[in-house]
Amino acid sequence: MRFVKNRYAVLVGFITLFLILSFFVRTALLIWAFPQAGLTFPAILTLYGKGFIYDTGVALFLTIAYGLYLLLLPQRLNNTVFNRVFTYTGFFLATMVLIFSFFAEFTFWGEYAGRFDFIAVDYLIYTYEVISNIHQSYPLPLLIGGVLLLTAFLTWLLHRRGVFRHSFHARTGFLHRLGIFAGLLALTIGHVLWVNNAWADKSKNRYGQELAKAGIYSFVSAYLNNELAYDKYYLLATEGAVFADIRNLLSGPDAHYLENGNSVYRHIADTHPVSTPNVIMVTIESFSADFMTRFGNQQYITPVLDSIAKNGILFTNMYATGTRTVRGMEALSLAVPPTPGQSIVRRKQNDNLTSVGGIFEAAGYESTFFYGGDGYFDNMNRFFGNNGYDITDRLRHKLVDDPITTRRTNIPDEAVHFENAWGVCDEDIYDAAIRSADEKYAAGKPFYDFIMTTSNHRPFTYPAGKINIPSGTCREGAVKYTDYAIGQFLQKIRQKPWFSNTVIVFVADHCASSAGKNDIEISKYHIPCIFYNVPGYAPQEINTMCSQIDIYPTLLGMLHWSYNSNLYGKNILDNSYQPRAMVSTYQKLGYLEPGKLLVLSPQQKVACYNWDSHKDEQRPAQLDSTLLKHAIANYQSAYTLFKTGGMKQRS
Incomplete structure (x- = not known):
């Protein structure tokens, strides 16, 4: 120098x-x-x-x-x-x-x-x-x-x-x-x-x-580049062809389209006797399938979830749509493919969409979103509050002009036993959900709860004396505490009069990491999902490839509900179901079928791979025209519907 x-x-x-x-x-x-x-x-x-x-x-x-x-x-x-x-x-x-x-x-x-x-x-x-x-x-x-x-x-x-x-x-x-x-x-x-x-x-x-x-x-x-315009950066087909393809993919013996043209809005009909249990979904932060002994982990840090898996309905081949909590929330609340850029949870004009919470609300349920932190983070409260959910969170922000504050309940200080940067510990958020369920049951109101946990997140801290791994030391400790808290939650609610008529869904929002040699490392999207206490169904494993977006179409099918739907998910147990999953980063849009992966990228690029799931290896392959057609049908139509208001609720 x-x-x-x-x-x-x-x-x-x-x-x-x-x-x-x-x-x-x-x-x-x-x-x-x-x-x-x-x-x-x-x-x-x-x-x-x-x-x-x-x-x-x-x-x-x-x-x-x-x-x-x-x-x-x-x-x-x-x-x-x-x-x-x-x-x-x-x-x-x-x-x-x-x-x-x-x-x-x-x-x-x-x-x-x-x-x-x-x-x-x-x-x-x-x-x-x-x-x-x-x-x-x-x-x-x-x-x-x-x-x-x-x-x-x-x-x-x-x-x-x-x-x-x-x-x-x-x-x-x-x-x-x-x-x-x-x-x-x-x-x-x-x-x-x-x-x-x-x-x-x-x-x-x-x-x-x-x-x-x-x-x-x-x-x-x-x-x-916070949001990427699909129609500017990605390979396109004509809109007529795209919607003809997606309507064909989403059709089934129980589905009847209510609108023509560029729409997937349809009525799902079921003639069997309907079941109307309460539903609680526990969305587990950053929980990869390979944390569980059932999927090969030898550290034995998930004894509770492994036990639940044996006594419930375990989906062994389910994939998250993305690598962030808001992407998982998008899939679990809207059941739509991930569009490039930010999750819909974070975007403008995301109110009054056809959501899972709205479907339950139309059936007379009270839908509530529970979050241990401040739901201002990642726009969660505004999204859920404007799409059919009440809010229970740890209040730090209260916006004067926020229309959802009237539907928002704070977790009070006296109900908090442990708290870190991301919110209250899992035991405390479960207790908040239990108190709410007790109140709704006493008032004779069926309920649907979306619980988002936070303990399995850096800094990996949790209440002392609960497990044999010191707080704040490692991810494995946070996983074991997360599992422990689920056990405490189930132990408490089994004593409740409403438990026998309540289905609990355990599912991860995304995996703990997404790192790998490939643009989309498929194994880093593999998540556990368990249906527990479903009336009329014996414990079993379902090995069909599926996605987070299929959870509620499958559950509502098992309960024999009839409802109007804009959801892209399908009932996995339906004879018309074709195994597939959508896995994405912010820019790369993957369409997965057994043994095959197609990736759409900006600059209208397409890559096709053969995928060996046992070795988790991807090898370049010749372009599969059918796979490409299915990928474009899902991603382009979802982008178009959100941008044009086609995902909105119908009056």
Whole structure:
């Protein structure tokens, strides 16, 4: 850095420092991921090459404003106290932010095995939960102190090497400065025009994609592409053909379409005697199927769920639609395919949709959404409150103009025995649901409850003395406590007069991680689902491939309900059911059938794979035209219906 002895010495020093630190971060992440990544030597060279270009782009974006400042600063002010204070302070603050962002990249990678994406954008918005989570997960004074010390050391190092002195004492003429700035500006504009985050995604290895990216670059890219227009970025068919195909896929002997054309709105008829039990759905945070002994886990951390699985109806081949809670909520409340970008739960114009809660409400039930945290997070309260549900959560935000506050109940302090950044412990949220059920039963009202748990989430803390793994130590402890709390919940409700007439559904919102070598790692979407206490049904296992979106069409079919539906799910037990599942990231839309996977991507790209479920291996295959037709029918029609209001309730 000594060779730059003009006014731009500090700017060049900062860029050089950023590139060196970025190299070390990328290398550390590569070492971390290497045992699972399956990267070849040429792939590693490629990711470093692409990474250098992304890092250079970030460095240019961060310094272009300072470059303009140096261009316009008069020579007589270059060695003044003002410029020295401004430069040292700006360098220190910028370096401190970089050091903290690099630390954040390691924590984010540990949770998601990827660079910053939409999740990181969400976390920036919901600061209370995130700051509390960081505080409870890490020794914050040591973290902040370490960031400050490292920043001070790097600032001193550049000072020691004369970088600041060269900048302050330089007499760089205006034309020379103009030439340097013009070069910086040209490189910056060129990067904007010819490089984007999708370039990294050309690798066929997901780890290769993520390691090539730069965290800050990926964060900004995610922020600017929060919602992807399917009709702009993905392969399309004519709308007439799409809706003809999806109506054919959703048809069945009990389904009668109520509208013609671009609609899936239909009446599901059942002539058998109807059963109307209460229904409680326990949605378990981040719960992969392979946590359970039934699916091969040897740690024996889910004795309760394994017992329930033997005494209930276990779906052994069910897949989540996505990798985030709001995506699971979308599937479980609306039973629709995931559309690219954010979940419908997070979007505008998502009120008065044809929801599962609305179907129960139309049948005379009281539908309630229970959440242990503040349902303001991820727009949950507004979504559920405007789609047929009452709300019970841990009140932190109360918006004056929020129409759902009149349907919102707070979990009071005296009912909370343990709480962390994400909300009350699972035992406390179950107790809130039990109190509500008692009240509704006493009033003679049938109920449908959607319970969202939070304990199986970092920082993995829970009440002391409940299990033999100390709180806050590991994911396995959180899983075991989650299982323990379910056992306590069942023990309590078995004593209730309403239990004999209550079905309980246990299902995960998504898996604990989505990391893998492939764009869509299918095994990281495999979740458990159990129907418990269903009247008239003996314990059994159902091995048919299916999706979260099929849960309520199947349950309502077992109960012999007749209802109007916009749901994309189907009754798995119906003879017309064809095994399939939809699995997605924010950009990649996967359509899965036994042994086959088709992935739709931006730029109208399509990839087809043969999938060996036993080895969890994907091999490129020739395009399957039928699979492509089914995928487009589901994803394009769902996008169109949401955008045009076709998912709305009918009056």
